[in-house]
Amino acid sequence: EQVVEQQPISNHQTVPIPSEGFLLVARNLNSALLANFPPGAAVQLETTAMPAAFNSIPNIVGAGPLLVNQGRVVLNAALEQFGAGLDAQAAPRSAMGNRSDGSIVWVTTHNRIGGMGPTLAEWAQIVHQLGLINAVNLDGGSSTALYLGGVLVDRHAVTTTRVNNALGVFWQPIP
Known part of the structure; x- marks a missing residue:
């Protein structure tokens, strides 16, 4: 994988996730650290879930406490x-x-x-x-x-926050 671009965004701006890629988000980071990821830089992505049994689950949500x-x-x-x-x-x-x-x-x-x-x-x-x-x-x-x-x-009556993702439950009645 490689970095395609870096793009500063505002809190209310949306950024699509590429269908065959990833979106890495860096918040409150020193700009010198971001210099390590210029467009074209190689990136190796590794993920491991804890506990390891979750590695077999394709979609999972974190919440809490x-x-x-x-x-x-x-x-x-x-x-x-x-x-x-x-x-x-x-x-x-x-x-x-x-x-x-x-x-x-x-x-x-x-x-x-x-x-x-x-x-x-x-x-x-x-x-x-x-x-x-x-x-x-x-x-x-x-x-x-x-x-x-x-x-x-x-x-919320005075909501200004745009909800960009949510949990959904969909069911179909059994005839």
Whole structure:
């Protein structure tokens, strides 16, 4: 593989991923480091998943921290190496999990009346109270949205963030 081009972009600019290539994104890096990757430079890409069993899965999403595991609130953002500010920040949030009957639940929340959304600890308690026996935190803040049956049913009132990727669940009823 080789570097085709370097392109500075703004926060709201989109860049297509080449169908037979990769998009490498460097944020807040020293420009001297980027000089090591001029157009034409050879690049060798290697990926390894941890745990190694994930290497056989073609598509996988990272999320976190874990909120509920086997029916118990287990939130420990520091242990999962999430920044300290994530724990205390009150914000709109989203999560997914499952109930004991096997049903999968996607849930979002925004600001409470007269205040901000839940802290991460409050969010873990909320999803637990909703009956989720396993739940993981997804992206939050202004990108929090829920689209259901062709309708945007939940989105932050003052969202300015453009959501460039999302998780989707599609099903076909069995006749």
